[in-house]
Amino acid sequence: MNIILLGPPGAGKGTQAQRLVDAHAMRQLSTGDMLRAAVRAGTPTGLEAKAVMERGELVSDAIVSSLIGEELDSMGADTGAIFDGYPRTAEQARSLDSILDARGRTLDHVIELEVNEDALVDRICGRYTCASCGKGYHDKFELPQVPGVCDKCGSTEFKRRPDDNEETVRTRMAEYRAKTAPILPIYETRGIVSRVNGMEEIDHVSAAIEAILKG
Ligand code: AP5
Ligand code: MG
Numbered sequence: 001m002n003i004i005l006l007g008p009p010g011a012g013k014g015t016q017a018q019r020l021v022d023a024h025a026m027r028q029l030s031t032g033d034m035l036r037a038a039v040r041a042g043t044p045t046g047l048e049a050k051a052v053m054e055r056g057e058l059v060s061d062a063i064v065s066s067l068i069g070e071e072l073d074s075m076g077a078d079t080g081a082i083f084d085g086y087p088r089t090a091e092q093a094r095s096l097d098s099i100l101d102a103r104g105r106t107l108d109h110v111i112e113l114e115v116n117e118d119a120l121v122d123r124i125c126g127r128y129t130c131a132s133c134g135k136g137y138h139d140k141f142e143l144p145q146v147p148g149v150c151d152k153c154g155s156t157e158f159k160r161r162p163d164d165n166e167e168t169v170r171t172r173m174a175e176y177r178a179k180t181a182p183i184l185p186i187y188e189t190r191g192i193v194s195r196v197n198g199m200e201e202i203d204h205v206s207a208a209i210e211a212i213l214k215g
Contacts, residue, residue, distance in 0.1 A: 001080040002105050007113030008176040010120035011198045015136055017084040019206050026080035029071050031064045053163055056171030065095035088180045110187040113198035117173055124164050131157035
C-alpha cells in the first residue's frame with residue numbers, strides 16, 4: 001500500500017505516519033526529516049536547504065523528488081510507503097507519479113487531515129522529539145509516560161526544530177495554501193482522496209485513518 005498524508009504544518013502527518021509504521025510495518029517517507037538529516041550532515045543538499053527551511057519556504061522540487069526516489073530504492077518492493085510532506089507542489093505530484101510507475105507501485109489513498117489553522121501554531125510551538133529515536137511529543141497534548149524519559153527508547157535527550165517559531169509557521173502555512181492545497185484536485189479526479197478531522201484526539205484520528213485503509 002502507498003499512501004499520501006496531506007495537511008498543513010502541524011496537522012499531524014508525522015504523528016499519524018509513525019503510528020502507521022508501528023501498526024503495519026510500513027515506511028514513513030518524510031521529506032522534511034530527510035532534509036533535516038541532510039542539514040545535520042552538512043551535505044550539499046543540506047547546505048542548500050538550510051536557509052530555505054528556516055524561512056519556511058519550499059525547497060526545490062528536483063531535490064525532494066530525488067530524495068524520495070532514493071528512499072524508495074532502499075526499501076523492499078513489498079514494504080508500503082507513507083508519503084509525509086510530499087508531494088507539496090503540482091510538479092512534485094507529477095514526479096511522484098513517474099517515480100511510483102517506474103517502480104511498479106500505485107497510489108492507494110490520499111488522506112487529507114482537515115484542521116483549524118489557528119490551533120496549529122499552538123501545536124507546533126509545543127512540539128519536541130526524542131533526540132535518539134525521533135518519537136514525537138508535545139508539551140500539552142502528548143507527554144512521555146515518565147516525565148523526561150522517551151516511551152519508545154528510554155533516552156532522556158529531546159530536541160526542538162529551528163523552524164518551529166510563529167513567524168516561520170505562518171510562512172509555512174501560506175506556502176501550503178498557495179502551492180500544496182491546489183494539488184488535491186489531481187487526486188480527486190482519481191477518486192482516491194479521503195478526509196479526516198485532524199482536530200480530534202490523536203487516537204481518534206488514527207482510528208479514522210485505519211477505517212479508510214480497511215476500505
Ligand atoms: P515538514 O517537516 O514536512 O513540516 P510541515 O509540513 O510544516 O509539517 P510538520 O512536520 O510541522 O507537521 P506535521 O503535520 O508532521 O505535524 P506533527 O505530527 O508533528 O517540512 C519542513 C520544511 O522542509 C518545509 O517548510 C520546507 O522548507 C521543507 N520541505 C519538506 N518537504 C518538502 C517538499 N516536499 N517540498 C519542498 N520543501 C519541503 O504534529 C504537530 C504537533 O501536534 C505534535 O507535537 C503532535 O504531538 C501534536 N498533534 C498531532 N496530532 C494531534 C491531534 N490530533 N491533537 C492534538 N495534538 C496533536
Ligand atoms: Mg512532520
